[in-house]
Amino acid sequence: MTSTTVKTVVLMLGFIFAGLFFKACESNPASSTDSEHAPAIGFQLFLGDDILVEYFQREYTFDPDGNFPEFVHQGEALLLTSENVANNVLSDISIRWIDSDRIIFDLAEYGEESGGTAGGPGDYYLRFDYLLPDGSRENQPVDEQPLEFVYDRNQSTWTFDIELVQSGASEVRINLFHIDHDDLRPLPMPVIVEI
Secondary structure (H helix, E strand, C coil): CCHHHHHHHHHHHHHHHHHHHHHHHHHCHHHCCCCCCCCCCEEEEEECCEEEEEEECCEEEECCCCCCHHHEECCCEEEEECCCCHHHEEEEEEEEEECCCCCEECCCCCCCCCCCCCCCCCCEEEEEEEECCCCCCCECCHHHCCEEEECCCCCCCCEEEEEECCCEEEEEEEEEEECCEEEECCCCEEEEEEC
């Protein structure tokens, strides 16, 4: 192959890869300014006025402000026990969304008008996945799930309770659901329950 032919092939491959790159970026709904998808890439779970868990850049931080050390298992899991959860129900946990600039923002609750944020009224709500704690990402059988998220999107989209069911471990995923698909599907969060 001559050097001219090699240069031509390299140039053509460069155009092909550049075209594929720009096409991939274009198909990402969150990359468009007129997108109807939430720009959420993370979230914070609040217990009262303090952050219990933060998810950002594909990592969980448990008790980032040091207010809930009793809820952290070796820095790697959320620990829920009969001692730190009254009557085995952790009530009124609220969620706030984080964008790529680490700015906290709100979305309209299910059924509310959007108020200028992306998406229309009633578009966003939560969905919870319970996965086996072995990293397989397989659904955990219902009778093995140690906890249950008690959530009614018609009552409050961004507030829920966690009910302790039995001792055990799980990996749970809190998804931001948009109409009929996930806008944010984070890595699963390890949870240990001791009753």
